[in-house]
Amino acid sequence: xxxxxxxxxxxxxxxxxxxxxxxxxxxxxxxxxxxxxxxxxxxxxxxxxxxxxxxxxxxxxxxxxxxxxxxxxxxxxxxxxxxxxxxxxxxxxxxxxxxxxxxxxxxxxxxxxxxxxxxxxxxxxxxxxxxxxxxxxxxxxxxxxxxxxxxxxxxxxxxxxxxxxxxxxxxxxxxxxxxxxxxxxxxxxxxxxxxxxxxxxxxxxxxxxxxxxxxxxxxxxxxxxxxxxxxxxxxxx
Amino acid sequence: xxxxxxxxxxxxxxxxxxxxxxxxxxxxxxxxxxxxxxxxxxxxxxxxxxxxxxxxxxxxxxxxxxxxxxxxxxxxxxxxxxxxxxxxxxxxxxxxxx
Numbered sequence: 001x002x003x004x005x006x007x008x009x010x011x012x013x014x015x016x017x018x019x020x021x022x023x024x025x026x027x028x029x030x031x032x033x034x035x036x037x038x039x040x041x042x043x044x045x046x047x048x049x050x051x052x053x054x055x056x057x058x059x060x061x062x063x064x065x066x067x068x069x070x071x072x073x074x075x076x077x078x079x080x081x082x083x084x085x086x087x088x089x090x091x092x093x094x095x096x097x098x099x100x101x102x103x104x105x106x107x108x109x110x111x112x113x114x115x116x117x118x119x120x121x122x123x124x125x126x127x128x129x130x131x132x133x134x135x136x137x138x139x140x141x142x143x144x145x146x147x148x149x150x151x152x153x154x155x156x157x158x159x160x161x162x163x164x165x166x167x168x169x170x171x172x173x174x175x176x177x178x179x180x181x182x183x184x185x186x187x188x189x190x191x192x193x194x195x196x197x198x199x200x201x202x203x204x205x206x207x208x209x210x211x212x213x214x215x216x217x218x219x220x221x222x223x224x225x226x227x228x229x230x231x232x233x234x235x236x237x
Numbered sequence: 238x239x240x241x242x243x244x245x246x247x248x249x250x251x252x253x254x255x256x257x258x259x260x261x262x263x264x265x266x267x268x269x270x271x272x273x274x275x276x277x278x279x280x281x282x283x284x285x286x287x288x289x290x291x292x293x294x295x296x297x298x299x300x301x302x303x304x305x306x307x308x309x310x311x312x313x314x315x316x317x318x319x320x321x322x323x324x325x326x327x328x329x330x331x332x333x334x335x
Contacts, residue, residue, distance in 0.1 A: 018306055026309040030316025037320025041327040066267040070260060073291075077256040080299045084249055216300045220292050227288035231270055235280050 019203070025210045029217045036221050039173060040228060043166040047233070050161035057237040059119045059156050060230055068111035069226045072178075075104035076219045079185075083212045086205035091197035094208070095189060101215065102185040105178055112175045116168070124154035167229065174225060177218050184211050246301055255298045262287050 014020055048055075082097030128143035128150055143150050158168040188211055192200055200207055266287055269280055297303040302310050327333075 018308060026312040030312045033316035033320040037323050041324040045327050045331045045333045062270050066263060070263055073259045076295060076299050077252060080252045081249055213300055216295055220295050223288055223291045227284050231266060231284045232281055235277055
């Protein structure tokens, strides 16, 4: 499609004087606040309502999640540096920073994949019930020969209980947003090789700014999830 | 460098300082989490305050809301207010306040 070349940094003629794309991304982020707000509300409403385990304190690992949170926060730094570079017309530095952002975003997704897998295969040690209380068909021989404890699968999946359903829905949707963000960042990285990045430099790096706003939003949503689901969720449990 | 209506944004050094604060606050949160159980009631307040602080830092400096058009703030804060309202309303309706 043919289109006329806009002069570098030319302002669009809009009634507000603000670029429509930037206005749209902020309106979108406002609606995303409501989307994640509903998911967080649902998680909180069903918090502690599961009739069977495991619960937050059984599976959530604060050490691992603190590291993944740090990774995502640092990806935001890389993102803002890439925007700073492109707004100054420095395409080489932009490429470095945006690639770092995508790598850190992928690392966060790796953490999430590891976490979800760990939850599904979580094992826990249980106390053996008194011999008289055991049903006749007591499943295995774990508690025979005088054993006081036995280890069994105590995994968490979306179908396990209410905690599993709400937890995986909330963090899964966040993970999907991070995935979209990584694809967006990589597409910008690839786009920067077209015409030596001139298209990205135009409008003061607006295309990068839009992606950056989305990426930082994903970051702030995680800040809330980390506090509500992990830190407070496990402390209260 | 100014680009038409684009307001001046912070320097990379400011971004680095903000990142350092975010990292330190995350470390503090981690350390507080492992504090004795007797401090649990205080922990919840501290976690909430630190979370709001991190949230505000990212929004103001990385998303440039502190420096950009007020209209953007209205869009975002509007959505945020509605989201907070939905959360509070649902918690009250289902009597699920922590």
